[in-house]
Amino acid sequence: MTDPNTAKSCCDPVVETTWNVEDTVRERYAAGAQAVEPQLCCPVSYDAQYLKLIPQEIIDKDYGCGDPSKYVTEGDTVLDLGSGAGKACYILAQKVGPAGKVIGVDFNPAMLELARKYQPEMAEKLGYDNTSFLKGKIQDLALPLDAADAYLADHPIASADNLDAYHAHCDQLRTQSPLVPDNSVDVVVSNCVLNLVRPEDKKQLFDEIFRVLRRGGRAVISDIVCDEPPTDAIRNDPDLWSGCIAGAFLEDEFLQMFYDAGLYGIEILDRSEEPWQSIEGIEFRSLTVRAYKGKQGPCLERNQAVIYTGPFKRVIDDDGHTLQRGKRMAVCDKTYKIYTDPTGPYAGQFIPVPPLDEIPLDQAQPYDCTRAAFRHPRQTKGEDHDLTETNGGACCADDDCC
Numbered sequence: 001m002t003d004p005n006t007a008k009s010c011c012d013p014v015v016e017t018t019w020n021v022e023d024t025v026r027e028r029y030a031a032g033a034q035a036v037e038p039q040l041c042c043p044v045s046y047d048a049q050y051l052k053l054i055p056q057e058i059i060d061k062d063y064g065c066g067d068p069s070k071y072v073t074e075g076d077t078v079l080d081l082g083s084g085a086g087k088a089c090y091i092l093a094q095k096v097g098p099a100g101k102v103i104g105v106d107f108n109p110a111m112l113e114l115a116r117k118y119q120p121e122m123a124e125k126l127g128y129d130n131t132s133f134l135k136g137k138i139q140d141l142a143l144p145l146d147a148a149d150a151y152l153a154d155h156p157i158a159s160a161d162n163l164d165a166y167h168a169h170c171d172q173l174r175t176q177s178p179l180v181p182d183n184s185v186d187v188v189v190s191n192c193v194l195n196l197v198r199p200e201d202k203k204q205l206f207d208e209i210f211r212v213l214r215r216g217g218r219a220v221i222s223d224i225v226c227d228e229p230p231t232d233a234i235r236n237d238p239d240l241w242s243g244c245i246a247g248a249f250l251e252d253e254f255l256q257m258f259y260d261a262g263l264y265g266i267e268i269l270d271r272s273e274e275p276w277q278s279i280e281g282i283e284f285r286s287l288t289v290r291a292y293k294g295k296q297g298p299c300l301e302r303n304q305a306v307i308y309t310g311p312f313k314r315v316i317d318d319d320g321h322t323l324q325r326g327k328r329m330a331v332c333d334k335t336y337k338i339y340t341d342p343t344g345p346y347a348g349q350f351i352p353v354p355p356l357d358e359i360p361l362d363q364a365q366p367y368d369c370t371r372a373a374f375r376h377p378r379q380t381k382g383e384d385h386d387l388t389e390t391n392g393g394a395c396c397a398d399d400d401c402c
Contacts, residue, residue: 044191050091053125055118062087064191065244065286066222066270075099076186079212081138082106082193086115089131090122092189098128103180105136107145134179138190139197139205141212142174180212188212188219192286195224195247206261213293216341219263222288224248224276231280245277248284255289263291264318264338265345292345295319299332300364305353305375306331306339322372328353330375332367355380 044064051059062085069091072078076096080089083104092102106112115133123129135145151169155162188209197205209219226248240246249257258266269290275283295318308315308323315323323329331339338344340352353375 046087046091050094053094053122054087054090055121058085058087058090058114058118061085061114064088064222065224065276066191066288068189068191068220068222068288069095071218071220071269071290072096072100072187072189077101077184078103078187078189079141079180079185080104081188081190081209082196083115083133084108084111084193086118086131086133088189088191089115089133090118093122093126093131096130098130100130102131103185104131104133105138105141105180106133107135107137109135136179138193139201139208140174141180141208142178143170144173144177144179147173147177182211183214185212186214186217188217188221190221190223192223192244194221195244195249196242197247199247202257203260206257210261210263210293215294215296216292216344217294218290218292219258220269220288220290222270222286223254224284225251225254225287226282226284227251228282230282234279234282240279245279245284251287254287258289258291259318262296263293264295266291266318267345290345295334295338297334299334299367299369300361301367302333302336302359302361302364303355303375303379304331304333304336305329305380306336307351307353309349309351319369321369323350328375328377328380330373330379332369333361333364335369353380 044067046067046069050069064084064087069088072092072095074095074097077100078092078096080092080102083089083106086104089102089104093100096102104115106115112133112135119129119131119133122131135149136143137145148166148170152166155165155169157163157166194202194205213219224244227250229250230246230248234240235246237246255266255268267290268287270286270288272286275285277284305328306323307328308325310325313325317323319335321329321331321335336352339346339350341347
C-alpha cells in the first residue's frame with residue numbers, strides 16, 4: 001500500500017516521458033472535434049431549455065463533468081476556460097442575456113473552429129451577439145496566441161537570438177494587449193479542463209483565475225478529482241492524461257488550490273456520489289467548487305460586529321477568524337462587508353450589528369484581525385448611550401400580546 005505521507009501530490013511533476021502532455025491533449029481533442037469521443041469525460045445533464053437553440057453537432061462533441069453554468073446570473077461577464085466546442089458558452093450566453101458577455105478560451109484550433117462556426121447562427125437565434133472565442137492557454141490568459149502565432153509567421157525561429165526575441169515579444173503582448181485583462185470578469189467557469197494542464201503549470205493556472213476576476217467575482221469550476229494520488233503508471237499513460245484521469249486533483253488539494261490563489265468562501269457545490277471511473281483501486285469523480293475574490297485589502301476599525309447564527313458552536317473562516325454562535329464578534333470593515341453581502345458565500349449566516357454612529361472610512365484606524373474579540377454593545381451604541389424608550393407594543397400584532 002502507498003504511504004500517504006510520501007505519496008505524490010497531483011501537482012508534483014510527472015516522471016519524464018517520451019510524449020508531451022499538451023500535444024497529447026491537443027491531438028485527442030482535435031479528434032474529438034471531428035468525431036464523438038464518448039470516453040473523454042463523464043456524462044452531464046443540462047437544463048433542457050438551454051439546449052434547444054444549440055446545434056446538435058456542438059451538443060454531440062461536448063466533453064465535461066459538471067455544469068457550472070447553473071451559477072451565473074443575468075448581466076455577468078463570464079470567462080469559460082477550455083471552452084471546447086462552445087456548448088457551455090452558448091448556454092451561458094442565454095443565461096447572462098444581452099447585458100452580459102461570454103468569453104471562451106481554448107488552445108485547440110479544431111475546437112475553436114467548431115465553436116466559431118455557429119456564432120452567426122446563435123446570434124440570430126438569440127437576437128443578440130454576446131459571445132467570443134479566443135485562442136489561448138488557460139494557464140497563461142494574458143498571452144493572445146493568435147498574435148503570438150502571427151509574430152512567429154513573420155519571424156521564424158532559427159537561432160537562440162530569435163527565440164529570445166519571440167519571448168520578449170510575448171511578454172510585450174501580455175503587458176500591452178492581454179488576451180484577458182486584469183480584474184475584467186465576474187465569473188470564471190470551467191468544465192473538466194483544469195486537470196489537463198501540466199502539473200508544473202497548475203499553480204500559475206489558479207493565479208491566472210485570481211488575476212482576471214473582479215473584486216467580488218467568483219470562480220465556479222467542475223473538474224475530476226481522485227481520493228488517492230494517481231500511480232506513476234497512471235500519470236505516464238497518454239490516454240489517461242487526455243482522458244481527464246492522470247492529471248486529476250486530489251479532493252482536498254483541489255480546494256487548497258483555490259485558497260492558495262487568494263480566493264475565499266470556498267465550498268463544494270456538487271460531488272458525484274458514485275465514481276466516474278476506478279483505476280487501480282483509485283476513485284475518480286466529478287466535483288464542482290465555488291470560490292470568491294475580494295478579501296484582500298486593509299483591515300479598518302469601524303466598530304462593527306456580526307453575530308454568527310449557527311448551527312455550529314463556533315466556526316473558523318479561511319483567514320483564521322473564530323466566530324462563536326450568538327456572540328457579538330468584533331470584525332474589521334472588510335470582513336463585515338464580506339460576511340453580510342447578500343450575494344456572497346456567507347449570506348444568511350451572520351446578523352450584522354452596525355454602529356449607531358458610523359466612523360467615516362477616511363477616519364478609520366487599522367484593526368488587528370488576527371485576534372478573536374467580542375464587541376461590547378457600548379462600542380456599537382456609543383459609550384454615552386442612555387436612551388430609554390418603548391415601542392408602544394409594536395412587536396405584537398393586534399390583541400395577540402401575552
